[in-house]
Amino acid sequence: MTTVRKRYRVGALPWIGPAMAVIFLMVLYPAFEMIKTSFMSIDPTGTSHGFAGLSNYRTLFRNPNLTAVLERTVIWTISIVVLTVLISLPVAQILHAKFPGRRFVRYALIVPWAASVVMTSTSWLWILNGYYGVLNRILLSLGLIQDQKQFLGSQTQSFTWLIVVAIFVSVPFTTYVVLAGLTTIGEDILEASTVDGASGWQRYKNIIFPLLRPALLISMVINLINVFNSFPIIWVMTTGGPGYSTDTTTTLAYKISFRNADIAQSASMATINFGIILLFIVLFLKVSRWRDDS
Amino acid sequence: MKRMTRGAAVTSAIALAVTMAVGITPSHAATTLTMIAADYPGDGHTQQDQWTDFATRFHAANPDITVNVIVKSWNDIDQYVATQIASGQTPDVVNKGDYSAPAAAGLLYPASKIVSPATLADILPAFLNNSKYNGVVYALPDLASARALFYNKDLLTKAGITKLPTSWLSLTTDLGIIHRKLKGIYGYAIPLGPEEAQAEFNIWAGGNGGSYYNYATKAWVLNSPANVATATFLKSLTTKGYTEPNPDKCDRTACAQALFAAGKAVFINGSVFLGSWLKANGGAKLNVGTGSFVSNTGHKPVTLGVQDYFTAYSKNGNQAAIQKWMDFIYEPANYAKFLVAAGGFIPATKSAGAKAASDPALAPFIKLLPNAVFYPGDIASWNSVKGQIQQGIGQAVTGDPAKVLGQLQTAAAAAK
Numbered sequence: 001m002t003t004v005r006k007r008y009r010v011g012a013l014p015w016i017g018p019a020m021a022v023i024f025l026m027v028l029y030p031a032f033e034m035i036k037t038s039f040m041s042i043d044p045t046g047t048s049h050g051f052a053g054l055s056n057y058r059t060l061f062r063n064p065n066l067t068a069v070l071e072r073t074v075i076w077t078i079s080i081v082v083l084t085v086l087i088s089l090p091v092a093q094i095l096h097a098k099f100p101g102r103r104f105v106r107y108a109l110i111v112p113w114a115a116s117v118v119m120t121s122t123s124w125l126w127i128l129n130g131y132y133g134v135l136n137r138i139l140l141s142l143g144l145i146q147d148q149k150q151f152l153g154s155q156t157q158s159f160t161w162l163i164v165v166a167i168f169v170s171v172p173f174t175t176y177v178v179l180a181g182l183t184t185i186g187e188d189i190l191e192a193s194t195v196d197g198a199s200g201w202q203r204y205k206n207i208i209f210p211l212l213r214p215a216l217l218i219s220m221v222i223n224l225i226n227v228f229n230s231f232p233i234i235w236v237m238t239t240g241g242p243g244y245s246t247d248t249t250t251t252l253a254y255k256i257s258f259r260n261a262d263i264a265q266s267a268s269m270a271t272i273n274f275g276i277i278l279l280f281i282v283l284f285l286k287v288s289r290w291r292d293d294s
Numbered sequence: 295m296k297r298m299t300r301g302a303a304v305t306s307a308i309a310l311a312v313t314m315a316v317g318i319t320p321s322h323a324a325t326t327l328t329m330i331a332a333d334y335p336g337d338g339h340t341q342q343d344q345w346t347d348f349a350t351r352f353h354a355a356n357p358d359i360t361v362n363v364i365v366k367s368w369n370d371i372d373q374y375v376a377t378q379i380a381s382g383q384t385p386d387v388v389n390k391g392d393y394s395a396p397a398a399a400g401l402l403y404p405a406s407k408i409v410s411p412a413t414l415a416d417i418l419p420a421f422l423n424n425s426k427y428n429g430v431v432y433a434l435p436d437l438a439s440a441r442a443l444f445y446n447k448d449l450l451t452k453a454g455i456t457k458l459p460t461s462w463l464s465l466t467t468d469l470g471i472i473h474r475k476l477k478g479i480y481g482y483a484i485p486l487g488p489e490e491a492q493a494e495f496n497i498w499a500g501g502n503g504g505s506y507y508n509y510a511t512k513a514w515v516l517n518s519p520a521n522v523a524t525a526t527f528l529k530s531l532t533t534k535g536y537t538e539p540n541p542d543k544c545d546r547t548a549c550a551q552a553l554f555a556a557g558k559a560v561f562i563n564g565s566v567f568l569g570s571w572l573k574a575n576g577g578a579k580l581n582v583g584t585g586s587f588v589s590n591t592g593h594k595p596v597t598l599g600v601q602d603y604f605t606a607y608s609k610n611g612n613q614a615a616i617q618k619w620m621d622f623i624y625e626p627a628n629y630a631k632f633l634v635a636a637g638g639f640i641p642a643t644k645s646a647g648a649k650a651a652s653d654p655a656l657a658p659f660i661k662l663l664p665n666a667v668f669y670p671g672d673i674a675s676w677n678s679v680k681g682q683i684q685q686g687i688g689q690a691v692t693g694d695p696a697k698v699l700g701q702l703q704t705a706a707a708a709a710k
Contacts, residue, residue, distance in 0.1 A: 044376070045395045045396045047380075048380075240685075243685065244685065259488075259685055261376065
């Protein structure tokens with residue numbers, strides 16, 4: 001009996017082996033290298049000078065911009081994930097309804113998702129340009145503003161616009177996942193609720209929304225990871241500036257590494273980043289399961 | 295049958311491997327040099343063509359040496375070189391704007407080993423002086439640039455200003471006149487965005503007796519009183535609306551030069567190549583004048599000299615091949631081609647410099663060079679401090695000057 005089971009296990013290796021190799025080479029090994037680098041002393045030329053203990057972390061924690069960047073990363077991630085879901089739910093509902101031209105609208109929604117994020121961000125960068133941007137042109141022509149506005153000038157404005165663009169990029173994916181969830185809900189359940197006299201809102205709250213939970217949870221976890229690690233939108237539109245005022249931990253890690261030429265300190269930022277995203281996911285799964293139990 | 299086939303396959307595979315091995319084994323020692331070169335503005339993308347041409351002709355003359363030249367944009371080159379070194383693929387020759395960090399790390403051949411004595415003797419001593427680390431020349435200057443004050447003559451006439459400002463006081467007055475008379479025009483475009491904030495601030499600070507590094511005390515002095523006063527002065531100009539809004543977001547090319555090209559800015563700090571850049575970017579019809587920068591009362595105006603370098607890494611041990619290649623680059627005919635492809639810079643050799651002095655586009659800059667201040671490029675941590683300055687110094691003008699410069703000073707003092 002045991003020998004059979006053993007042979008069965010070994011026999012599975014050729015099938016799971018490639019997947020394990022990929023996980024080891026592409027996920028675990030780089031993560032190990034990153035954590036190792038964060039404890040090394042590496043000079044600006046890229047030459048390693050051996051083990052440095054916690055000194056990279058100490059320097060990082062002395063960075064006067066770090067606290068603000070951490071706070072901003074939390075605001076960035078949560079606001080985008082939540083707002084994306086709030087927008088995607090009604091949009092998916094509309095796309096689920098039957099109307100002439102629905103197919104066209106569904107295709108149109110794919111565009112911001114299918115386009116490279118760098119392309120989308122570059123378009124927005126020029127739309128918002130303070131001297132030649134088309135948004136300034138439109139608002140001036142409508143008489144809504146009197147002077148050209150620097151939309152990406154101040155910290156508050158540019159950070160708000162970054163969030164808007166990030167939502168714009170995340171909505172299509174989330175909408176499609178919700179839409180897929182909607183198509184799995186059987187017509188018979190909905191019909192039965194109508195027969196029982198449920199109003200539209202009651203039907204949505206008590207039947208549709210609970211049945212969408214699995215789809216929503218998946219899309220939210222994926223968005224959480226994507227948004228947290230999002231680099232191109234911020235980098236293309238503001239490079240985290242002015243100064244460090246629109247940086248998240250991801251762009252800060254990049255700057256420390258490639259602008260300030262400190263690879264090891266950047267690795268310590270990336271390691272902390274890694275920890276934060278794990279924490280985010282664990283917290284999220286806990287919160288969502290807790291709701292399940294009640 | 296099956297086994298037979300497999301045996302045949304193995305045999306032929308071995309045979310194939312043996313022939314291939316024989317095929318690639320060279321009859322004499324061949325060397326491949328890797329060079330990473332920065333992409334100078336030029337007139338379009340001429341630089342890759344120039345390096346390919348050099349490598350082809352060099353290989354024809356030296357069949358045992360192959361040179362691969364990788365051209366990288368200025369935005370990417372520092373990162374690319376650092377990544378190559380960190381991953382063990384150290385290049386042989388690098389052409390970019392700094393040398394001190396690899397020199398301090400002991401990665402470089404000294405200049406005397408990478409060119410022949412004759413070539414070394416042809417390089418201008420003033421430039422070699424800026425290429426030393428601990429007294430040894432570790433880098434070869436490839437070319438240099440200087441800055442001058444560029445102004446839009448027509449706009450200045452429109453504002454009724456007939457004389458260029460000579461002090462910060464008269465500059466403020468003139469900018470005030472421009473602000474009142476010319477709506478929608480910015481008096482002075484000051485690009486303190488990340489692209490080149492270190493240059494812009496260095497010129498202003500230099501005109502107030504400030505600098506980044508004090509060679510006497512061997513310490514960074516980013517928050518010296520002179521620098522804080524400079525940032526405070528620039529802040530006052532910005533607050534009054536005499537400059538473009540948000541100078542900390544304004545990059546040199548996309549913002550300051552673009553505003554100038556569009557006739558929306560009167561004064562700008564321009565490099566030797568600004569003239570040709572304007573021609574290619576919509577500013578061909580501008581009536582442009584050049585002059586010296588404006589300094590604070592009691593200080594001399596300065597210009598900023600910037601030189602770039604060839605450095606050679608010793609890790610691959612290709613010293614002899616590197617020397618042949620570098621001598622080839624500095625041959626007058628080739629060096630002239632390099633300068634043309636790079637696009638109107640100041641040459642670093644005596645032979646080419648003599649010719650450039652009669653070039654009307656370059657002559658005014660060459661005249662300014664003796665009073666030029668240079669970056670503290672010989673300090674090992676310069677490249678990393680430069681990164682900090684580029685990211686942060688703009689905020690000294692939009693935020694609290696003393697606080698922001700103080701933070702930069704702390705970071706610079708800790709930089710490796």
